[in-house]
Amino acid sequence: MIDLKVVALAGGVGGAKLADGLAQVLQPDQLTIIVNTADDFTHLGLRISPDLDTVCYTLAGLANPETGWGRVNETWNVLTFLKQLGMPDWFTLGDSDLATHLTRSYLFANGWTLSDITQDFCRKWGIRVRILPMSDDMIQTRVFTDEGELEFQEYFVHRECRPIVNGFKFAGLENSTPAPGVVEAIESAKAVIICPSNPWVSIDPILSVPKIRMAIEGRLTIAVSPIIGNHTIKGPAAKMFSELGIKPSVVAVAQHYGNLVDCLVIDNSDDSLTEKINTLGIRAYPTDILMDDQFDRERLGREIIDHILGWENVQL
Amino acid sequence: MIDLKVVALAGGVGGAKLADGLAQVLQPDQLTIIVNTADDFTHLGLRISPDLDTVCYTLAGLANPETGWGRVNETWNVLTFLKQLGMPDWFTLGDSDLATHLTRSYLFANGWTLSDITQDFCRKWGIRVRILPMSDDMIQTRVFTDEGELEFQEYFVHRECRPIVNGFKFAGLENSTPAPGVVEAIESAKAVIICPSNPWVSIDPILSVPKIRMAIEGRLTIAVSPIIGNHTIKGPAAKMFSELGIKPSVVAVAQHYGNLVDCLVIDNSDDSLTEKINTLGIRAYPTDILMDDQFDRERLGREIIDHILGWENVQL
Numbered sequence: 001m002i003d004l005k006v007v008a009l010a011g012g013v014g015g016a017k018l019a020d021g022l023a024q025v026l027q028p029d030q031l032t033i034i035v036n037t038a039d040d041f042t043h044l045g046l047r048i049s050p051d052l053d054t055v056c057y058t059l060a061g062l063a064n065p066e067t068g069w070g071r072v073n074e075t076w077n078v079l080t081f082l083k084q085l086g087m088p089d090w091f092t093l094g095d096s097d098l099a100t101h102l103t104r105s106y107l108f109a110n111g112w113t114l115s116d117i118t119q120d121f122c123r124k125w126g127i128r129v130r131i132l133p134m135s136d137d138m139i140q141t142r143v144f145t146d147e148g149e150l151e152f153q154e155y156f157v158h159r160e161c162r163p164i165v166n167g168f169k170f171a172g173l174e175n176s177t178p179a180p181g182v183v184e185a186i187e188s189a190k191a192v193i194i195c196p197s198n199p200w201v202s203i204d205p206i207l208s209v210p211k212i213r214m215a216i217e218g219r220l221t222i223a224v225s226p227i228i229g230n231h232t233i234k235g236p237a238a239k240m241f242s243e244l245g246i247k248p249s250v251v252a253v254a255q256h257y258g259n260l261v262d263c264l265v266i267d268n269s270d271d272s273l274t275e276k277i278n279t280l281g282i283r284a285y286p287t288d289i290l291m292d293d294q295f296d297r298e299r300l301g302r303e304i305i306d307h308i309l310g311w312e313n314v315q316l
Numbered sequence: 317m318i319d320l321k322v323v324a325l326a327g328g329v330g331g332a333k334l335a336d337g338l339a340q341v342l343q344p345d346q347l348t349i350i351v352n353t354a355d356d357f358t359h360l361g362l363r364i365s366p367d368l369d370t371v372c373y374t375l376a377g378l379a380n381p382e383t384g385w386g387r388v389n390e391t392w393n394v395l396t397f398l399k400q401l402g403m404p405d406w407f408t409l410g411d412s413d414l415a416t417h418l419t420r421s422y423l424f425a426n427g428w429t430l431s432d433i434t435q436d437f438c439r440k441w442g443i444r445v446r447i448l449p450m451s452d453d454m455i456q457t458r459v460f461t462d463e464g465e466l467e468f469q470e471y472f473v474h475r476e477c478r479p480i481v482n483g484f485k486f487a488g489l490e491n492s493t494p495a496p497g498v499v500e501a502i503e504s505a506k507a508v509i510i511c512p513s514n515p516w517v518s519i520d521p522i523l524s525v526p527k528i529r530m531a532i533e534g535r536l537t538i539a540v541s542p543i544i545g546n547h548t549i550k551g552p553a554a555k556m557f558s559e560l561g562i563k564p565s566v567v568a569v570a571q572h573y574g575n576l577v578d579c580l581v582i583d584n585s586d587d588s589l590t591e592k593i594n595t596l597g598i599r600a601y602p603t604d605i606l607m608d609d610q611f612d613r614e615r616l617g618r619e620i621i622d623h624i625l626g627w628e629n630v631q632l
Contacts, residue, residue, distance in 0.1 A: 045361075045422045075393050081415030085440055087422070095411055099397030106361045106403065124401055 004030055004309065007189040011036045011202020012051045013068035013234055014226055015195035016058035017291045019129075021301030022193065023059055024294075028128035032185035033059075034212075036197070037114065037133045038141040038170050038205035039152040043091050044082070046101040047108050050153070051202065052118055052133060053100060060125035062096075068234070071096045090158045115179045132185065134206045137176035141201050142169040152201065161236040165243045170205050178212050186215040191308045194223035196289065198237040199256045213260070220311060221261045222304060224289060225250045228267040233290065249273065254282045262311075265289060265304065320346055320625065323505040327352045327518020328367045329384035329550055330542055331511035332374035333607040335445075337617030338509065339375055340610075344444035348501035349375075350528075352513070353430065353449045354457040354486050354521035355468040359407050360398070362417040363424050366469070367518065368434055368449060369416060376441035378412075384550070387412045406474045431495045448501065450522045453492035457517050458485040468517065477552040481559045486521050494528050502531040507624045510539035512605065514553040515572050523576070532576065536627060538620060539573050540581040540605060541566045549606065565589065570598045578627075581605060581620065 006026070010019050010033055019033045033055060040049045050069070057063040057071055064070045074094035083089045093101070100121070107117045113136040122131055141152040145163035155163060186192060197203055207213045230248045232238040241248035246255075250266040254277045257264070263283040266273065270286065277284035285307060291297045322342070326335050326349055335349045349371060356365045366385070373379040373387055380386045390410035399405045409417070416437070423433045429452040438447055457468040461479035471479060502508060513519055523529045546564045548554040557564035562571075566582040570593045573580070579599045582589065586602065593600035601623060607613045 044418055045425050046418075075391070075411075077391050077393055077411035078415045078418070081412040082419060085415060085419040085437065087415075087419055095391075095393035096397040098414075099394045099401060099403075102360055102362075102394070103398060103401040103403055109361050121401065 004191075004305065005185075005189045006031055006191050006193055006305070006308065007185050008033045008193045008195055009036075009197075009203055009206050010034070010051070010055055010195040011197030012054045014291075015051070015197035015202065016055045016063070017068070017297050018193070018195040018224060018300060018304075019055055020058050020294075021291065021297030021299070022305070023129045023301075024298040025301045025305050026129075028130075031129045032181070032189070033129060033131045034134055034182055034185070034206060035131060036202045036205050037135060038139045039156065039201065040114075040138070041140070041151060041153045043101075043153070044087060044093075045105070046093075046098075047105045048091075048101050048153075049104065049114065049133070052114075052131070053097070055131055056118070056121055056125060056127060059127045059129065059131065060122075062125065070094055091153065113179075115181075130181070130185070132182050133179045134182065134212065135176045135209050136179045137172060139170050139172040139176050139205060139209070141205060142171055143201075144168065156201075156236070161239060165236075165240050167244075168200060168204070170208050173205075173208055173210070176209055178209050182209075183211055183215045186212070186219065189219065191220040191222060191311075192216050193304060194221065194257070194261065196224040196226040196233060198226060198232075198235055198240070199253060200237065200240050207260070216260065220308065222263040222265060222285075222308065223253070223257050223261045224265040224300075224304070225253045225267065225270070227253055228269060228289065250284070251276050251280075254280050254284075257282075263307070265300075265307075320507075320621065321501075321505045322347060322507050322509055322621070322624065323501050324349045324509045324511055325352075325513075325519055325522050326350070326367070326371055326511040327513030328370045330607075331367070331513035331518065332371045332379070333384070333613050334509070334511040334540060334616060334620075335371055336374050336610075337607065337613030337615070338621070339445045339617075340614040341617045341621050342445075344446075347445040348497070348505070349445060349447045350450055350498055350501070350522060351447060352518045352521050353451060354455045355472065355517065356430075356454070357456070357467060357469045359469070360403060360409075361421070362409075362414075363421045364407075364417050364469075365420065365430065365449070368430075368447070369413070371447055372434070372437055372441060372443060375443045375445065375447065376438075378441065386410055407469065429495075431497075446497070446501070448498050449495045450498065450528065451492045451525050452495045453488060455486050455488040455492050455521060455525070457521060458487055459517075460484065472517075472552070477555060481552075481556050483560075484516060484520070486524050489521075489524055489526070492525055494525050498525075499527055499531045502528070502535065505535065507536040507538060507627075508532050509620060510537065510573065510577065512540040512542040512549060514542060514548075514551055514556070515569060516553065516556050529576070536624065537577045538579040538581060538601075538624065539569070539577045540616075540620070541569045541583065541586075543569055544583040544585060544605065566600070567592050567596075570596050570600075573598075579623070581616075581623075
């Protein structure tokens, strides 16, 4: 058995896939996944935690393999009738997903924290690795766009990322604290893995919670690029780089994380940029980073763990 | 066309059936249905109005014809997943029904009143007669039993009416007012029809809202017995009479409503009790009061309307 503890920082679909791969390779007590909660929101009175749900559903084997988010074998009966009553249907609430949101909302109203609820859900869904929200405090990503300031889900789902982005704010951050166990998990980890999630709206919120970045600094940190070539694997990260005046590429990702990360895992097709990344003081590690299936997830997870284990022996 | 306006007071299934029959016979502007809301409750954070829903679903043709409550072609997907997350499943939340509760709860949270919401639902469901909650204030039936004081749905659904009843309280009544239009509808009605609903927990709450009973007093009032022989057609009314030390019968119903009602519509099989009811100063009108199908509803509705129209000409 590998003697190693790691922490993974994850947003939605891409993060969930790598977290799943790591969970295949490590023992449950070796992996803690810290999940972005800044795109949590209240919709139709329900408290929804999209990234936590995506990570949990994925780790539980309940995720929809087609979309990467939502649940497998989902039905949409309630949404059909909500629509008949004039309720908005831009956020696709499946029936089994709705049960999650209803339960979460009910437990919140009964004084549970997001950590308590997440732990309870993981137990009921048979998830053995530890999944922690970044914070139990309400932190909300606001997107500054050419059409004004938008709530994240409004921008991301309702407006389908169409507005031009010119910045972000994580409201509620100032007085927030990391969820119980987050700092301790980082401090006892051999390495921190930043999953291939959106740097702007999935990873930055986690790093912005007071004390989290500080706990990571100086610790072996490996990020996996969410960008291949000048495209995002999934989602608006490349579009955001462009709109903020930055040419999207693995170099832009390296520059974004800067000296927080020791290593950036990039796709083989971006091999030509290895040297440029290395000159930033970040070791580029090219491999196949596309995770199309369960096998890919496990392979990439294993490569990253092997890279961490061999870290001291391989230098630039 | 009949020149007549009537008000019907209704609880759940039995009340909804007669209200539906009346709606077949009358023009939409001739009928106002005032519905009990004292068994409304909050469940899993959702505001549920069982009697309003039953009446609306029935009038909209959406009710489950087997049960009389709930919706036709219902599915139970969300409930299955709620149960997996440890949520209680004693209150059977169907998927389409859940959409109603979610929408109601959302609109409540946005400052709508129960009247506003009911009107909106009726419009969306194509219901043309007017359905009013008895009050927009939260009034809640508490059942005093040998097992202590229980919330109504706890007694009625969760405990399946098993505890022995020794009384009722309608909490919140003191400071309540009738919903907008309730008193005006009664005052402009030729007659008030008390549907065959439970006298204790469906009709008494309506009559107990300040100003409603006063508006009805002195007006032609016709009740339809929910009891045939010594059994309730549906629900625990007969059991309640017995537990409160009263032999259940149409006579007990007549005594319960007392001089508020001018006429009690009873089943032909209770014809032998006609004289006993008449001696109470209440005219007994025996007919076939069982409503097994749509035809029965309309027939009973028409008989009652005809009886009201001929009232002045027929004396004891």
